[in-house]
Amino acid sequence: MEKRGGKITPEQDALQYIAACRDKPFLEERFIDSLKGKGVFSHKTIEPSSFVVEYRGKIICHKNKRPENRRGDTVNGFLYEFSWKGTQWCVDASKEDGSLGRLVNDDHTSPNCEVRKVLCEGKPHLCLFAVEEISPGEEITYSYGDKSYPWRSTDEDLAASNSEESHSDDDDELPGPSRGRDSFGNISTRLHFRDSSPFTKLDSFQEKRNTRRQLKDISSIQKEEDSALSSNERESDGDYEPSDTELKSSCKSAIKAKEKHITAKNYCYVCGNGVRKISRHFKKHADEEPEIAAALALRKNSIERRRQLDRLRNRGNYRHNQEVLRSNTGVLKLKRRPKDDVINASKFVHCLFCKGMLKRSEISRHLPNCAKRSSDNVCSKTVDFSDVALTESELLKNLPSGVWRILRAMKQDEVAFVVQNDPLLIRMAQSLVDEYGNDPSKHDHIRQKLREMGRFLLALHDKGIFGFEYAIKPHNFYKVVDTVKNLAGFSAEEWRYKNPNLALKLGNSLKTLGDILISGAASDKKVVKDANAFIKLCENQWTELVSQTAVASLTGRKVNSPSTIPFTRDVQTFYRYLQKASASATESMTANESPQVYSALCRVTLAQTSVINKCAPEVSAMTLKSFQERGDTTRVLSKHFIKINIMSQTGENVAVLLTSQLVNALTLLLSKRHACNVHEDNPFLFAKPDCSSSSHYHGGSCIKAIVSLCSAKNPEHLRSVHLYKHTARIFQILNLENDELDHLGKLLDHDIRAERDYYRLPEAAVELAKIAKLILAMEKGSLENFKGNSLEEIEIEGLCPV
Numbered sequence: 032m033e034k035r036g037g038k039i040t041p042e043q044d045a046l047q048y049i050a051a052c053r054d055k056p057f058l059e060e061r062f063i064d065s066l067k068g069k070g071v072f073s074h075k076t077i078e079p080s081s082f083v084v085e086y087r088g089k090i091i092c093h094k095n096k097r098p099e100n101r102r103g104d105t106v107n108g109f110l111y112e113f114s115w116k117g118t119q120w121c122v123d124a125s126k127e128d129g130s131l132g133r134l135v136n137d138d139h140t141s142p143n144c145e146v147r148k149v150l151c152e153g154k155p156h157l158c159l160f161a162v163e164e165i166s167p168g169e170e171i172t173y174s175y176g177d178k179s180y181p182w183r184s185t186d187e188d189l190a191a192s193n194s195e196e197s198h199s200d201d202d203d204e205l206p207g208p209s210r211g212r213d214s215f216g217n218i219s220t221r222l223h224f225r226d227s228s229p230f231t232k233l234d235s236f237q238e239k240r241n242t243r244r245q246l247k248d249i250s251s252i253q254k255e256e257d258s259a260l261s262s263n264e265r266e267s268d269g270d271y272e273p274s275d276t277e278l279k280s281s282c283k284s285a286i287k288a289k290e291k292h293i294t295a296k297n298y299c300y301v302c303g304n305g306v307r308k309i310s311r312h313f314k315k316h317a318d319e320e321p322e323i324a325a326a327l328a329l330r331k332n333s334i335e336r337r338r339q340l341d342r343l344r345n346r347g348n349y350r351h352n353q354e355v356l357r358s359n360t361g362v363l364k365l366k367r368r369p370k371d372d373v374i375n376a377s378k379f380v381h382c383l384f385c386k387g388m389l390k391r392s393e394i395s396r397h398l399p400n401c402a403k404r405s406s407d408n409v410c411s412k413t414v415d416f417s418d419v420a421l422t423e424s425e426l427l428k429n430l431p432s433g434v435w436r437i438l439r440a441m442k443q444d445e446v447a448f449v450v451q452n453d454p455l456l457i458r459m460a461q462s463l464v465d466e467y468g469n470d471p472s473k474h475d476h477i478r479q480k481l482r483e484m485g486r487f488l489l490a491l492h493d494k495g496i497f498g499f500e501y502a503i504k505p506h507n508f509y510k511v512v513d514t515v516k517n518l519a520g521f522s523a524e525e526w527r528y529k530n531p532n533l534a535l536k537l538g539n540s541l542k543t544l545g546d547i548l549i550s551g552a553a554s555d556k557k558v559v560k561d562a563n564a565f566i567k568l569c570e571n572q573w574t575e576l577v578s579q580t581a582v583a584s585l586t587g588r589k590v591n592s593p594s595t596i597p598f599t600r601d602v603q604t605f606y607r608y609l610q611k612a613s614a615s616a617t618e619s620m621t622a623n624e625s626p627q628v629y630s631a632l633c634r635v636t637l638a639q640t641s642v643i644n645k646c647a648p649e650v651s652a653m654t655l656k657s658f659q660e661r662g663d664t665t666r667v668l669s670k671h672f673i674k675i676n677i678m679s680q681t682g683e684n685v686a687v688l689l690t691s692q693l694v695n696a697l698t699l700l701l702s703k704r705h706a707c708n709v710h711e712d713n714p715f716l717f718a719k720p721d722c723s724s725s726s727h728y729h730g731g732s733c734i735k736a737i738v739s740l741c742s743a744k745n746p747e748h749l750r751s752v753h754l755y756k757h758t759a760r761i762f763q764i765l766n767l768e769n770d771e772l773d774h775l776g777k778l779l780d781h782d783i784r785a786e787r788d789y790y791r792l793p794e795a796a797v798e799l800a801k802i803a804k805l806i807l808a809m810e811k812g813s814l815e816n817f818k819g820n821s822l823e824e825i826e827i828e829g830l831c832p833v
């Protein structure tokens with residue numbers, strides 16, 4: 032505010048703000064940490080000597096008297112005692128009226144403001160004036176006076192403060208605001224601290240009460256059972272004077288509590304303040320917060336009232352903990368006192384229901400009961416996810432930024448919440464990012480995969496399983512199977528799945544999670560043993576219980592699906608496109624080697640290899656070694672195919688079919704790895720250039736990318752999982768030469784069973800024969816005869832049904 036016609040003095044400026052009851056617009060409050068609480072910050076430069084802010088509050092004149100041990104609503108901190116003209120005055124700023132002066136913190140070594148009294152309508156107003164230039168972003172501070180405040184204490188101060196201090200009533204002394212019920216978290220220092228303020232008696236009384244509460248808190252925390260209504264949170268109003276011994280032991284406990292970086296206070300979700308009596312504190316906010324009003328309106332001591340207040344209390348604690356984790360400063364508010372001496376924040380997690388913070392190892396035990404108790408059922412829309420961002424920042428902080436970004440960009444709902452709070456899913460996210468590299472086009476896919484697993488985990492909640500670590504145990508196997516069947520829409524009447532792909536995908540992901548769990552828990556023998564037992568059960572029973580029917584459901588669809596002649600044309604179009612792309616990438620590579628050209632050739636080669644091998648996942652992860660040491664190759668079907676045996680991740684022997692063109696492309700790629708910047712320690716045949724030693728391309732994504740470019744009429748059919756098999760057959764046939772094609776036709780018609788070592792299933796060979804017939808028809812221009820037929824409808828003469 033400026034006077035018209037010229038600059039005003041800082042005092043005049045102060046008077047205008049006093050009269051308007053307003054604060055400067057460039058000041059803002061910010062939460063600093065749980066120790067200091069909030070503070071006031073400036074957005075712009077403040078000139079030295081300018082008026083900054085008023086310590087606004089109720090100005091009370093005590094007419095030479097000090098308030099004697101007053102215990103009323105106003106004595107809750109924020110009392111600024113001072114003397115003026117021989118009279119004791121006090122500014123009581125305990126009312127949270129949105130004014131900023133009451134939030135300015137103490138700095139006794141280098142404050143940037145000082146307090147001066149400004150007279151307005153006969154009353155002294157306490158105003159802060161800048162003693163130096165204050166830069167934008169700087170916190171506004173002033174010295175609360177010469178008293179020994181606990182946050183200033185060093186060991187020496189503490190020792191000194193143990194001796195009595197006399198209080199000075201000097202007119203000029205402007206001691207800072209005292210807090211009767213200080214929310215200062217450092218209990219041990221506070222217990223030693225002797226306040227020189229007029230409220231010494233009250234403070235020591237409060238200290239004893241607090242100490243007693245602290246004692247109660249600690250013992251009740253220890254006793255607390257797995258209950259959402261934790262007794263340590265309940266408040267007591269009883270007047271109790273602890274004995275010296277109790278005081279001493281409580282001091283010890285309090286010091287211990289401090290060392291453990293936990294607090295016994297609760298944090299208000301409305302104002303962020305840490306208080307010991309949260310229910311009483313809530314009354315202040317009843318007018319502005321309907322939820323508080325509703326909870327307080329419930330019958331005193333009723334379970335429902337307690338439950339509602341607990342819920343609101345946890346909400347504030349949850350936000351407080353978020354801030355502590357984010358800023359890495361302050362003390363955590365835990366639901367239960369841990370036994371360990373050192374608090375490792377990453378070992379704690381918030382309960383989805385009550386939002387209390389518990390040990391990760393305890394959460395799965397806590398959740399089912401809490402879920403039952405909670406009226407906020409997980410499926411209920413009342414769960415407030417708006418503030419459920421990346422909750423356990425400690426856990427996620429150590430992740431590579433790529434993983435963090437993917438998790439961060441998820442729609443923040445209950446699915447994201449469970450994903451972000453499941454250590455195994457986070458590791459899965461990490462491995463997916465490793466797998467797909469930092470290619471942003473894959474992020475959606477990764478997110479979808481994670482959300483799919485998040486939904487899976489949410490469905491497992493109904494069976495009392497609240498984490499994948501817990502799911503991957505043999506005794507949970509059948510619950511997991513049931514959940515997968517439910518999610519994939521299994522119908523016992525029709526004996527088929529509505530979404531068989533989902534059943535198959537979830538099975539694969541479970542297997543991946545099992546592997547991740549084993550690899551990360553090498554030292555925990557029990558976890559490894561359980562996970563191995565679970566995987567064994569999957570190997571022995573998953574097919575029968577889940578995938579067989581899922582595959583049958585997929586095949587069932589085939590009748591109506593487009594495995595007809597136009598599809599064959601699309602395969603041919605795709606095949607030709609790949610041939611052309613491969614030829615052009617090979618040419619470019621020979622002329623001008625670069626990571627880009629390498630990448631193009633590598634991807635097209637992988638797409639071809641994948642299709643020909645029915646998109647077996649092992650193909651993408653083939654090692655350089657298996658290709659280089661392919662001594663054990665067998666020529667199959669024709670001079671154009673060789674078969675190499677590779678070891679899958681599960682230790683199985685898998686045959687991979689390569690055409691001579693593919694062998695040539697791979698040999699070329701191999702020779703250019705170094706020049707095209709493929710990591711020298713990367714063991715994969717389809718390694719990515721310019722990437723880490725563990726990254727490689729993936730057949731599925733390469734196919735997807737190329738399919739969308741090849742101008743097929745129905746590109747989606749080329750990507751459909753259940754058509755890969757047919758596509759593979761056609762590809763194999765397309766690689767044959769005409770005489771071989773004829774030969775194949777005859778061979779398949781008559782000697783089909785002779786080729787069993789290559790065609791594992793007789794049906795596969797039948798399909799191959801059928802497709803060969805189609806291709807031959809195509810070559811001869813008689814394809815029209817088959818138009819509209821499904822593969823099943825095409826007959827192979829002379830072939831007995833198998």
Ligand SMILES: C[S@@+](CC[C@H](N)C(=O)[O-])C[C@H]1O[C@@H](n2cnc3c(N)ncnc32)[C@H](O)[C@@H]1O
Nearest residue numbers: 066067068069133134135136137182208210215
């Ligand atoms: C007038 S209030 C200031 C606002 C306070 N930070 C809040 O969030 O409500 C005074 C209280 O703030 C805290 N405080 C002030 N200055 C501090 C400092 N330098 N370090 C730690 N705590 C401080 C103490 O708890 C003190 O009782």
